[in-house]
Amino acid sequence: MSQPLHPRTKEALARAFQALKEWSVLWNYTALPRTLNIVFNEAEASVMGTCHVASDTVFLNANLLQPRNESLLLETLCHEASHWMAFRRFGLGIEPHGPEWQAYMRRAGYEPRVFLHGEGAHGVDH
Ligand SMILES: [Zn+2]
Secondary structure, eight states, X not given: OOSOOOHHHHHXXXXXXXXXXHHHHHTTOTTHHHHOEEEEEOSOTTOOEEEEGGGTEXXXXXXXXXXXXXXXXXXXXXXXXXXXXXXXXXXXXXXXXXXXXXXXXXXXXXXXXXXXXXXXXXXXXX
């Protein structure tokens, strides 16, 4: 990160990690917060997030750290963490946004929508 984080960004991040903890309970996988790596990058501005299963890493767009994007940060984190859960549990052969992924989103309280601009590329290793 090139700039110091805005205090509201720190609060948003703390809420995001708390939410991840809560989802991990709903998903019956409480090891999730300490298993999944979360990396913010500034590379591809049009992609909000990707899930890299082989390295247990979710990449999130650094634009999500802007305070006005907090709800998008939470939803994108949930979206990508749901990918990780679904691929880990059901294998890489499933449809990325199929019923397995949708079920994780719903259990976390989200309507499973694929809204993220250019989010087609998940960087999933096959
Ligand atoms: Zn997706």
